Every structure is written in structure tokens, then in C-alpha cells.
Amino acid sequence: MCTNSSRPLSHESCRRARLARDPRFDGVFFTGVLSTGIFCRSICPAAPAKEENVRYFFSAISAANAGLRPCLRCRPDSAPGSSAWKGTQTTVDRALSLIDAGYLFGDNGGSLESLAEKLGITSRYLRKLFLEKVGTSPNKYAQFRQLMFAKQLLHQTDLSITHVGLAAGFSSIRRFNEVFQQTLALTPSALRKKRGTNMSQDKHEQGEVCLSMQLAYRPPLNWQKQLDFYRLRMVEGMEWDNKAEGYSRSFQIGNVKGFFEAEHDEAHHRFNVTIHLADTQALPVLKEVVTQIKRVLDLDADMAQIQTSLSSIDIINNAILDGLRLPGTWSAFEAGCRAILGQQVSVVQATKLLNLMVNANGEELTLSGRVIRLFPTPDAIANASLDELKMPGARKAALNAFGQFVSEHPHASVDDWINIKGIGPWTVAYAKMRGLSDPNILLCSDLIVKKKVLKRYEELHGTTEHLVKKSAKNSTDNMPTAINYKAVTEQLESNIAPWGSYLTFQLWNLA
Missing domain, CATH: 1.10.10.60 (Homeodomain-like)
Known part of the structure; x- marks a missing residue:
């Protein structure tokens, strides 16, 4: 077995994946070659070592602790990360x-x-x-x-x-x-x-930093669906798509401001990412920027494991969209604002409101010759008039109160937002799903999710005695009964954990 793995693969599974250079296992395990003292990714292009000289590890650090060095050809440092939600502890x-x-x-x-x-x-x-x-x-x-x-x-x-x-x-x-x-x-x-010379030349002009990296993922990835999701909700100047079917957006971490451009390279199962920072003083947060980009694009998801779990859910197992991931926002605060603006209106209308709010309250700056707009800070929203938004005053007040709370309590749990007037469970759950990339949010209170669940359940099962609501008026046997949605979703949440968010996106995309 892979040493210390929380999701143990058999020795034979690792052997087959290594010999096939299967990209679906890239980053899931590493191959230690005891005769050379190095460890490799499952996709290493080097001639495969004899099995008697091989040992398998679930992480790069466990291989390093065994005294092995990372391979300079396949570069284990570039492998997709293992999901932080492996279910170990x-x-x-x-x-x-x-x-x-x-x-x-x-x-x-x-x-x-x-x-x-x-x-x-x-x-x-x-x-x-x-x-x-x-x-x-x-x-x-x-x-x-x-x-x-x-x-x-x-x-x-x-x-x-x-x-x-x-x-x-x-x-x-x-x-x-x-x-x-x-x-x-x-x-x-x-x-x-x-390292060789087949790499791009990064630019460092007038104090600005522009660098390019390759961020790998394990297939499958349904990039077209993910990009379509972003496009429908884009904010002008803050997000844009580029000529290579990519996704770009501005960001801010503390005082560090910048933007990234991500170009999909399907043939190599990676994104070619260019990161633009205002100056070299921002370099200490580069690791956090890269981690955030990977989270926003959901590059560390192990879709093989997730889709195995999805296939056990009968209302979805014959309609699973291959490689459907979680399209994240840059921050939980941004996701919270999107959710508040999206209450009781269509996605198109919510996006119009979002564009107006960001344009009126987000900072504009020029970086690498491009004019970009940043998402408003919590303090900016707390003190904004929001006159540009044509929506109920109670919802504007909720935005102001939300901005003030996050400004005053930046490290508070998202769950604490429920105490803010105008913010309910759906908003909190949506923010956790897209702003924190929590993988286990089955958005039961979402109207579309509810319609899809009930429709699929009725098509497959009809109604069963333990999953129906008994009407107070059903004094005759001819009175119809309704599916107990709460009972159905409680069962779904139990069966799909910890991948409820992926089920939510599958349901949103059902025909």
C-alpha cells in the first residue's frame, strides 16, 4: 500500500498507475526509487524503475523523510496538491x-x-x-x-x-x-x-512584478462549464476571459494588490498562470496568492474520488457531468456580498447589481498597463450609500451591516454572520461553498436544488412511506401526499459527505 495514506491504494493500483503514467493519480501518491534515491510523480517521463526498487508514498514529505530527493525531470513540487479535505481528521x-x-x-x-x-x-x-x-x-x-x-x-x-x-x-x-x-x-x-531554457521570461519593470507559473490538476476537468459559470457572473474590470478560453481577475490580500491570468492547457492538465503584483514588496504573500488561485479554480480536487461518491447517489448517478468543479470567489466576503445581492432575484439581475456596486465602491488602479478594479473592502461597503443599487432598503442595510461586521471582526467565522440582520442560512452556506471552497455544502435551501431533488426523486422512487409528509386533511386514502424534502436531503447529506458542494453544482447543471 501507499505508506500512511488516508485513502490507501493497493500496491498493485499504484504500480499500474505508475507504469501507465496516469495523470488521474498525479499528486495522490509519489514513487520512491530506492536505487537512485529520488522520488517522482506518477506521470514522470523517465524510464520506469524495476518494481523491486520502488516504494510508494502518499505525500512528498513522507518520501523526503525517507531520505529521498525530488526528481528534477517530473518535479514533484509542481504536482497537484492533495485536497485538504481527505477525511482523515x-x-x-x-x-x-x-x-x-x-x-x-x-x-x-x-x-x-x-x-x-x-x-x-x-x-x-x-x-x-x-x-x-x-x-x-x-x-x-x-x-x-x-x-x-x-x-x-x-x-x-x-x-x-x-x-x-x-x-x-x-x-x-x-x-x-x-x-x-x-x-x-x-x-x-x-x-x-x-533547469534548461524552455521557459517564459518574467518581467520586473518600474517596481512591478510579473511572473508565470504552471499549476497542474488531476483530470477530469470540465473547464467549459466552469468558465461559463464565471462568464455569467463576471464583474467588468474585475474579471475577464482571455483569447485562450482562460479566466482572469484582480485580487487583494491585505495591502497587496494585483491580478492573475489563467490559460487552460488541457493537453498537459495544467493552467499557465501569469501573476501581476504591484512591487517586489508583495513577494512574501506570493505563496498565499498561488494557494488562492488554486482554490478559486479548484485545482486540487481529486475528481476520481469525488465522482465515485457521486455515483452512489441514485438521483444523480446516471447524469453526472464529468469533471465539474467548484468555481470559487477570491474571498468569503465577496461571496457573501454576491449572495446578499442574489437574494430573490435572477442571476442576471444579481450580476447587474454586483457590477454597479463594485464600479461605485471598488478601487481602480493601473497595473502592467491594464486598468483593473478591485472588489470593495468591507470598510468601503460598511460606509457606502449604495444609492446606485435599485433594490429594497432592507437589503442595502444588510450589506452595510455585513461590511461593518467583517471590517470589525475580520477573523470571525462565517457561521457568525447569521447574527447579522438580513443574512440567513442560504447566504452563509453559499459564502462557505464559494468563498471558502468548503466541499461539503449541499445547498438544500436553494430553490433550484430543491426543484431538481424533488423532480429526480419522484422520477426514480415516487413516494415512500417514510419520506412523505402526511397532510392533516388526508382523512381518505385518496388524498395525495408530498415528499418530505427534509428527510430526503438529510439522507443525501449523510450519503454524499464530505462532497455536498459537488452535488450542489451537479444539481444546478442538471438538464
């Missing part, structure tokens, strides 16, 4: 997600104690969980992620080695070189010499 999954996004990186990163506090446990218990589930300490895991991100930047960009170290969270170039060589048995400069 919620606390560890959340910790891995936060660390992967850069929580412990650099001088301005959080401490292990603050990470533990954020998770609601002690730092001692967090260390224990990591040793049990990951096989190493949180700090060593974070350092390994730093190095793998640095390795990816060294391979794919022409950022200087100093800037690569800065972007990876190292404040000292000496420390960066030292740790890199100790762990990967190669200096950053030596790696640069080995």
Missing part, C-alpha cells in the same frame, strides 16, 4: 491547509502556538497529531512546503534567487541556501543551471 486537515497557504512562513508568519489556538487545541496536542498523521512536526512540514515552493519558483520563473527566498518565506538568503542544500542536496543556484 478535521483538525489536521485545517492545519495542513493553513500551513500550505503560508501561515507559518517568514518573519510575519504566525507562530505554532497561534496556529494551535486558531484550531482550538494546544500546541503540544498539535505536534502529537502531526507526528501521528503526517509523520513529522508542523514546523518541519512548513519548512518542507517552503522549500518545495521555492523549488517551483526556481524551475518556472526567472525571479532572482534572493526574491525566490523572500517569496518562500526566508528572510535570510544564507539561511535559504543552507536549508535548501541540506534538504534537497542541491543549492538554488545549481538547480537554476539545471
Whole structure:
């Protein structure tokens, strides 16, 4: 079996996937070649090693802990990430997600104690969980992620080695070189010499930073459906599609502002992404920017596992759209605003309102020769008149109150929004699904979901005694009964967990 895997694959499954160079397993497991001392992705183009010299690992760090180095041909640093929602243990999954996004990186990163506090446990218990589930300490895991991100930047960009170290969270170039060589048995400069020349040249003009990266995913991916979803809801100046059927948008993290352009490369199962930042001072948050882009595009989803779960749901199993992913927004706050504006109106009308709100309250700036608009900050929405919006005053008041709450409580849980007047369970659930990419949101209160569930259930099952509402007036046997929607959806939520959000999008796309 793959060592320590939370979703164990048999040795034979790994062997077949490795020999077939199956991209569906890219990042799900890694192949350690004991005779050479390296580990590879399942799609490595090198001649396959003899099986007796091979050992399989569920993560790159477990292979590194076994004393193996990452392959320079297939570059494990570029493999799709494993979903943070593997179902092993919620606390560890959340910790891995936060660390992967850069929580412990650099001088301005959080401490292990603050990470533990954020998770609601002690730092001692967090260390224990990591040793049990990951096989190493949180700090060593974070350092390994730093190095793998640095390795990816060294391979794919022409950022200087100093800037690569800065972007990876190292404040000292000496420390960066030292740790890199100790762990990967190669200096950053030596790696640069080995990378070849078939890569784009990044631009750094007038203090701005423009760099290109390749972000891989495991097929299948239904990009056309995902792009259509974005197009229908686009905000002018904040989002746009490009000539290669790609998706682009502006973003802001703290004081860092920029935009990215993502071009789909279906043949290589990846997106070619160009990131534009205002200046090199933004490099310390580059890891967070990349993590956010991957989340927005849902590139780390293991669709084979998700669709296996979907196929067990009888109302959808014969109508599953292959590769349908979660199209995210940049932030939970943005998703919350979209949800409030979308209450009781069509998607087209909600998008018109959203465009008016962003145009009136979002900052405009010029970057890399392009005029872009940023989504309004919570403070801007809290203090906005919203006169541009032709909608009920109660909904404007809800937007103002929402902006004020998030401005005053930026780290509050999305679940706390339910206490804001004008925000209900549907808005909270929608924000978690698109703004946090929570994979387990079956949006039961959504009207379209309800119609599709009831229609499919009636077509397949009719009504059964334990799933009907008994009318108070059904004193005769001829009185019709209605399907108990609550009972049906409770059963669906139980059967599809933890992939309820994917079922929601499948239902939204049912004919």
C-alpha cells in the first residue's frame, strides 16, 4: 500500500498507475526509487524503475523523510496538491491547509502556538497529531512546503534567487541556501543551471512584478462549464476571459494588490498562470496568492474520488457531468456580498447589481498597463450609500451591516454572520461553498436544488412511506401526499459527505 495514506491504494493500483503514467493519480501518491534515491510523480517521463526498487508514498514529505530527493525531470513540487479535505481528521486537515497557504512562513508568519489556538487545541496536542498523521512536526512540514515552493519558483520563473527566498518565506538568503542544500542536496543556484531554457521570461519593470507559473490538476476537468459559470457572473474590470478560453481577475490580500491570468492547457492538465503584483514588496504573500488561485479554480480536487461518491447517489448517478468543479470567489466576503445581492432575484439581475456596486465602491488602479478594479473592502461597503443599487432598503442595510461586521471582526467565522440582520442560512452556506471552497455544502435551501431533488426523486422512487409528509386533511386514502424534502436531503447529506458542494453544482447543471 501507499505508506500512511488516508485513502490507501493497493500496491498493485499504484504500480499500474505508475507504469501507465496516469495523470488521474498525479499528486495522490509519489514513487520512491530506492536505487537512485529520488522520488517522482506518477506521470514522470523517465524510464520506469524495476518494481523491486520502488516504494510508494502518499505525500512528498513522507518520501523526503525517507531520505529521498525530488526528481528534477517530473518535479514533484509542481504536482497537484492533495485536497485538504481527505477525511482523515478535521483538525489536521485545517492545519495542513493553513500551513500550505503560508501561515507559518517568514518573519510575519504566525507562530505554532497561534496556529494551535486558531484550531482550538494546544500546541503540544498539535505536534502529537502531526507526528501521528503526517509523520513529522508542523514546523518541519512548513519548512518542507517552503522549500518545495521555492523549488517551483526556481524551475518556472526567472525571479532572482534572493526574491525566490523572500517569496518562500526566508528572510535570510544564507539561511535559504543552507536549508535548501541540506534538504534537497542541491543549492538554488545549481538547480537554476539545471533547469534548461524552455521557459517564459518574467518581467520586473518600474517596481512591478510579473511572473508565470504552471499549476497542474488531476483530470477530469470540465473547464467549459466552469468558465461559463464565471462568464455569467463576471464583474467588468474585475474579471475577464482571455483569447485562450482562460479566466482572469484582480485580487487583494491585505495591502497587496494585483491580478492573475489563467490559460487552460488541457493537453498537459495544467493552467499557465501569469501573476501581476504591484512591487517586489508583495513577494512574501506570493505563496498565499498561488494557494488562492488554486482554490478559486479548484485545482486540487481529486475528481476520481469525488465522482465515485457521486455515483452512489441514485438521483444523480446516471447524469453526472464529468469533471465539474467548484468555481470559487477570491474571498468569503465577496461571496457573501454576491449572495446578499442574489437574494430573490435572477442571476442576471444579481450580476447587474454586483457590477454597479463594485464600479461605485471598488478601487481602480493601473497595473502592467491594464486598468483593473478591485472588489470593495468591507470598510468601503460598511460606509457606502449604495444609492446606485435599485433594490429594497432592507437589503442595502444588510450589506452595510455585513461590511461593518467583517471590517470589525475580520477573523470571525462565517457561521457568525447569521447574527447579522438580513443574512440567513442560504447566504452563509453559499459564502462557505464559494468563498471558502468548503466541499461539503449541499445547498438544500436553494430553490433550484430543491426543484431538481424533488423532480429526480419522484422520477426514480415516487413516494415512500417514510419520506412523505402526511397532510392533516388526508382523512381518505385518496388524498395525495408530498415528499418530505427534509428527510430526503438529510439522507443525501449523510450519503454524499464530505462532497455536498459537488452535488450542489451537479444539481444546478442538471438538464
